[in-house]
Amino acid sequence: MKKLLLPIIGVFILISCEKEAAASGTVQTVGDSAIAKSDTVILREVETAEIQSASSIKSVNDRILNILQQKDYWELGSYIHPEKGVRFTMYAYVRPDKDKVFSLADYRRYINTEVKFTFGEKDGSGDLYVATLKTYLDKWVYKRDFATGTYYENTFRGSGNSLNNLKEIYPALNFTENYIEGSQKYGGMDWNALRLVFEEFNGRYYLVAVINDEWTI
Numbered sequence: 001m002k003k004l005l006l007p008i009i010g011v012f013i014l015i016s017c018e019k020e021a022a023a024s025g026t027v028q029t030v031g032d033s034a035i036a037k038s039d040t041v042i043l044r045e046v047e048t049a050e051i052q053s054a055s056s057i058k059s060v061n062d063r064i065l066n067i068l069q070q071k072d073y074w075e076l077g078s079y080i081h082p083e084k085g086v087r088f089t090m091y092a093y094v095r096p097d098k099d100k101v102f103s104l105a106d107y108r109r110y111i112n113t114e115v116k117f118t119f120g121e122k123d124g125s126g127d128l129y130v131a132t133l134k135t136y137l138d139k140w141v142y143k144r145d146f147a148t149g150t151y152y153e154n155t156f157r158g159s160g161n162s163l164n165n166l167k168e169i170y171p172a173l174n175f176t177e178n179y180i181e182g183s184q185k186y187g188g189m190d191w192n193a194l195r196l197v198f199e200e201f202n203g204r205y206y207l208v209a210v211i212n213d214e215w216t217i
Contacts (some may be wrong), residue, residue: 031123086209117131141212161217170197179191
């Protein structure tokens with residue numbers, strides 16, 4: 001009789017322990033633990049990759065090109081430096097006293113309006129380039145499909161006969177160049193480059209300057 005009671009008592013104790021553990025929320029099978037740990041590791045890896053991607057100059061450069069390609073100009077505002085705004089330079093030579101600079105607030109204010117601004121003078125003719133902000137982005141900044149161009153970081157590929165003072169104006173900042181080669185028909189002189197200058201702010205790279213370059217007379 002004693003031999004029969006001992007197994008029964010043992011089973012009763014085991015069941016009681018399991019119920020107490022379940023009530024406290026501590027029951028966890030080996031399989032569940034492994035899956036939970038695996039999910040956590042994967043989630044952290046994804047989050048880390050997203051953070052690294054968000055802070056990558058090339059990823060931001062490519063995103064901005066895509067925005068310009070899709071003409072999603074309102075979205076471009078989310079990449080403009082919150083405090084310094086963005087400068088637009090028509091050719092390689094940056095002119096701090098003449099180039100058009102938009103604060104983030106002004107960019108938002110004018111991007112969907114018909115208000116026109118003078119962005120500079122056209123090479124050769126000297127005629128003033130007057131246009132809405134949206135037209136300037138569409139017809140001048142993204143005059144070529146730079147998303148298909150060759151990417152360079154902190155170096156210049158395009159080189160014409162105009163002065164390039166980007167590194168003098170922004171000596172400590174990172175920049176990208178998106179370069180499209182010229183054609184054989186014009187002896188390679190019809191090349192174009194779009195340079196984007198970035199400054200880090202609160203852990204993100206923001207746009208502070210948009211510089212176009214091409215062969216000038």
